[in-house]
Amino acid sequence: MRKEFEGEAFEKGLKIRREVLGDAYVDKSLKAADDVSAPLQKLITEWCWGEIWSRPGLERKQRSLLNLGMTMALNRQAEFRLHLRGALNNGLTRDEIIEVILQGAIYCGAPASLDAMKSAQAVFAEIEEEKRAAGA
Template sequence: MTNKELFDKGLKIRREVLGSEYVDKSIAGADDFTRPLQELVTEYCWGEIWGRETLDRRTRSIINLSMISALNRPHELKLHVRGALNNGLTKEEIREILLQVAIYCGVPAAIDSFRVAREVFADIEAEG
């Protein structure tokens, strides 16, 4: 696959998981400094890795929620909670993932992750 094909594949997956509005805003907001990062993420993260068929998107969302919570990255977690819901996870399953984070990665990381997840759930309910 060419870089352009991987980028296009990644862009499609990224939009399906995170939502077109968010993705298009991120790409449109890129400048000369940040554009290479947007291209890298879209091509390799979304096209190459998320585009592999061995793990389904639901499983990838479970892994991402765990890792991003452990790394205590609230902005990315907020985005991926929404993506996990788009990929078929339930609020209850997300809660269980965050409880697992508490045990293996620490209570402070889980507390922050629960707070972020609740914000996403509230935002979605308000949009509804």
């Protein structure tokens, strides 16, 4: 592991990041880090995951719900898909995720909600395929 990916603050954030997003995604992100992107990985892991996600004011499920709404509003579909998986890991149901998208149709507009719904359908299908492949 890279030297800048060491230390108490990084480990704190890394633990939460892994719990929400899963080891495979986090390992891939960190492995892909180079001299250009490593400082951003460090910042996100320490500040986003270590500082914000560890605060006591909101539960992880609530933070996931907010992230889905914000990434949909910003039309950041890659992040929406990633955080959709995290939201499921944090206890949101598919029905709750669909409600977030419907709410977003009113406040974010139809194009954002249509893209988010397509992303949700794709992620739900990927998860079902992963379950089938694992024999579950």
